[in-house]
Amino acid sequence: MGEFNFTIKYDSGAKEFDGLDHYYGAQSLFGISQILLIGFHAFFNKDILTQAPSAKGFRLVLGKSKTGSWEQAIQLVITDQTVMQVANDLGKNALYDLLKWVLLTGVGGRYALKYRKSIKRARELERENDDLQEKLDEALRRAHSPVKHQGLNVHVMSGRTTLVTFNESTLNYLETELISDETQIVDCAISRFNARTGTGRLIKSLDAVSVPFMPIDRLPPTQNTALADNLGQVARGIFAPTKLLVSEVTDSAGYIKRYRLHRVIRN
Template structure:
């Protein structure tokens, strides 16, 4: 079995004395457990589980907190061989995408092969455990958490700003949604949509019980995009919006190739 480790280092505030408030630490540790299981299962199996209580093909342990600030060290034992570089980059992608910090330019072929099956679903599912991980930060805003590889290379940094980003609201979309589908997983209903007004790609999810016509329009738009044609669609949806005002994703109710109004 292969072992890989991830360090979660809380700094500043009470953490600099090597301690955290007991309940905050317990909630944070539960978040670490859930986030680790969700992202590891997605990496190994190419699917996203929402519960985060286990990952098929891996076992998880927590090592004793270290001296100097407050450090949890998660130890993950894989049933088979694993590329450590791609795995750590996958964690970097998942954690940073969930808090709106990941740069798409950091994708490369092997990483993209791991991201592709999960599309926008993984960052959305990670929001809940990452919110728990932020519990000490919510209670004491000067605390910062750095997620690291064993030798200290940073994978993600969480602070009071990322804590805010993890508390979005779901509201009716603030503007007409038009554009084209750039990625879509017909097995999960998750995809990516280039929004002409936002001028960027936004994740979306459509209920798998939607009509065949609805889903066929999505695959049509994706095909047109792949053929370098417009594939213009209009979406009726709710928007999940961060407190910063940024749209994180769309929850789609209706799809049309003509404007709704």
């Protein structure tokens, strides 16, 4: 298993297709390439990059576009034996599962990982200080350039399977944030936490999709400790809910993008 093949297809969305603008198309392919490089580097190396060109053990190659179409082929080629061994161990199903998880959750989709190995790798990545989804936000916005400026849809495909479609709805999720004035108490556990910034991710069950949170102000040391302790329990497979006072940040459709953390309520 030394390569992965993708097709990026542009067609009618909010507006009829009337050609792909070179600039917006180039921006979109650049963003999608960043997503593939940063995402697969994380899956292979359990390391979250800041810059896509630093990806190790594989490279992306542009394939020949189909004559008369607006489809661009991209091939991911593994160049390192260690990465090849990791890829074979994870298997293509788990790797495509992880990629679909990254693509969909980054634009507000609700996607539950299907395979034991992909679930394990996602949990390992969530324990890193850096948030993979945050690193991909700018790339996702670039990928939407033809959606925003030409009203097109962008499909990321593997074979005949569409992994994700970027459209007006996903663009709206990226660009719209409504901050609630109301606070609420949520019972949750911590699946990722950065003590330096106070940011992290919370879950409402061990198998649930995680939601990011960020503090409205610097957390006191005791609350930092409480969150870190809870993270340690989740790392051991123990779901021990803690109570957080939060307010919601949603898109215009009401989907929760993240929580603003006001304080930890000690049990």
